[in-house]
Amino acid sequence: MPIATVNPANGETLKTYEAMGVEEVERRLQLAEATFRTYRTTSYAERASLLSRAADLLDEDQGEIGAVMTTEMGKPVVQARAEAAKCARAMRWYAERAEALLADELPGENDVRDSGASRVLVRYRPLGPVLAVMPWNFPLWQVVRFAAPALMAGNVGLLKHASNVPQTALYLEDLFHRAGHPEGCFQTLLVGAGAVDEILRDDRVKAATLTGSEPAGRAVASTAGEMVKKTVLELGGSDPFVVMPSADLDRAVETAVTARVQNNGQSCIAAKRFIVHADVHDAFAERFARGMRELRVGDPALEDTQVGPLATEQGRADLEELVDDARRGGATVLCGGERPEGPGWFYPPTVLTGVTREMRIHREEAFGPVATLYRAADLDEAVLIANDSPFGLSSNVWTRDADEVDRFVRDIEAGGVFFNGMTASHPAFPFGGVKRSGYGRELSGHGIREFCNITTVWHGA
Template identity: 85%
Template sequence: MPIATVNPANGETLRTYEAMGEEETERRLQLAEATFRTYRTTTVEERARLLHRAADLLDEDRRSIAEVMTTEMGKPVGQARAEAAKCAKAMRWYADHAADLLADEEPDPSDVKDSGASRVLVRYRPLGPVLAVMPWNFPLWQVVRFAAPALMAGNVGLLKHASNVPQTALYLEDLFHRAGFPEGCFQTLLIGSAAVDDILRDERVRAATLTGSEPAGRAVAATAGEMIKKTVLELGGSDPFVVMPSADLDRAAEVAVTARVQNTGQSCIAAKRFIVHTDVYDAFAERFTRGMRALTTGDPMDEDTDVGPLASEQGRKDLVELVDDAVRSGARVLCGGELPDGPGWYYPPTVLAGITRDMRVHREEAFGPVATLYRAADLDEAVLIANDSPFGLSSNVWTRDEAEVGRFVRDLEAGGVFVNGMTASHPALPFGGVKRSGYGRELSGHGIREFCNITTVWHGA
């Protein structure tokens, strides 16, 4: 895949980049290693000052970088500005909280009195250069939620971004440089996917984080396992959105539309499978379908656009195949489902009902504005359908019954359970999944400690 900016609204290639060769990649690896030796000794206060400066610069650049993101991957421009603002917020959160999150911990003396120590500390120390393999769908946020905690912990970052967002990738390196971070603290590697394996095998790279597809996750995990290197993986998701009879149906349907089509449906944590109790199924389906049908699909630079183009031609082909397979197997199309004429990689908001286990869309992630509706006879069946997925990233449940909430929290196989609201990531909350959605956690204190050497310091009597 070429490293290029291709506008998904019309398919026009706007800018192409040469991949970095071995010599330039080696120079950057050397620089990362050398920078880490000194950067690791800086104080948390100094790192926080630099990260606050990066947040201020990002706020100043919000409109211009939003247009770059929209041009490169088709995100509606209003959502792109919101993404930039969210990144600045996360930077400030880590700048303000890292000192407490990384503070030395001292166990209760009574708990370690038989260890022979006069004093014991647990200290969080940085690991070194961390390779980040990042996707195109949230081209700023996915990177910042790694970079902010990693830099605050004293690590340095090497970014291998998706090949269709090179301008955003280069902007991020420039942003941290302008903020005053030492040269080599955060570098963008304009390389193809085939080069990742060699870099991950390099002894100077101490760990890796990847957000992306299952195949990419398996490849990185396999190499990291062979090299015995720490990894965090955030992979696909097919999140359930469960609606029970006591739910506020109007509000649930309204939020369901947003939850399905945020970022044109190209989000791992977007709700994708809508599981509705039979007593309210028809009423919810009518409200939800009406809301999906009312969305405006069009130019992502238009402020009134709700749904833009998919990011790539191949992505649209994959989505069409899933829908066509479901229809051939008996699914009913309640709205959408037809490939539009004209330029660009657009696909209409689509609702499919009558989903069965033999349809591909039941097991595979629909990465676009396609929702699947399920009817559940009771709570037990709702849980069974929700867990009948290889993924386990997050989940949404709508009920006013506290006993039902307790069951869902206990039994849903997911990294998050959002009650009467849609899944969202926040810097203070741990984020990640189970099963084929990956392992490890980003954000919060859990995220900043993922790439730390958790060191026991034992003092003899």
């Protein structure tokens, strides 16, 4: 894929970039290593001041960078501005809390005496340059949720962003530079996917984090395993959205529509499989299909647009293949399912029912505004359907029954279970998945410690 800004609303190529050569990548790796030697010794107060300044600048730039994201990947502009605001809040969250999250830990006195020590502590120390391989769907947020904790921990960042959001990638480097971070503290590498392996093999790169597809995650994990380097992977998701009879059906339907089409349906944590108890299935299906049908699809630069185009032409083609395969297998299309006429990579909000295990869409992630609807006879079948997926990122459950809550928490295979609401990420709570959705955690104290050298400091008696 060329490194270029291509407007998905009309297919027009607006700006192209040359990939950095070997010499420029080498210069930046040297700079990252040199900067880390001194940045690692800065105080939490110094780092917090820099990150807070970056947050202030991002707030000032909200309209400008929101428009860039909309142009580069088709995100509705209201959602783009909200993403920028969310990133600024996360920066401040880590600026205010990192020192406490990484404070020295003191084991119990009895354990210290038992070890023969006079004093023991556990200290969190930074690792060094961390490579971040990031996707286009949340081009600011995916990066900031890595960068904010990593920089506060004393690491430095190397960003390999998706090739279709180069302006956003360059903006991020410039943002941290304008905030006063030392040169080399956060750098964007404008390179293609083929360059990642060699960069990750470089001894100066100490760890890597990737958000993206399962094949990309496998490639990074394989190389990192060979080189014995720490990785955090957040891969695909096909999150279940379970509705039980005790649910507030009106709220469940309203939230289901938003959960499926947020970010034009291109979100790993978007609800994708809607599993509805037989007692309320038909009522839910009718209201859900109507809500999806009534969404305003159009130019993402307009304030009232709810669903814009898919980010890439190939992405739309992949989504169409999943829907067509399901239709050939006997699935019923309740709404949508046909590519519209005209320019741009638009695809209508679509609801499929009668999906079976043999259909590709049952086991593959539908990265776009396409929902699959299942009927569950009881709680046991709802859990079985929910877990019948290679992914386990997050999940949504609608019930007001306390016993059912306990069962779903115990039995759903996912990194999160959200009751009576929509899955969302927040800096205070760990984020990540199980199964083929990846491993490790981002955000919260768990996320900031992922790229730390957890060091036991033992003093003899």
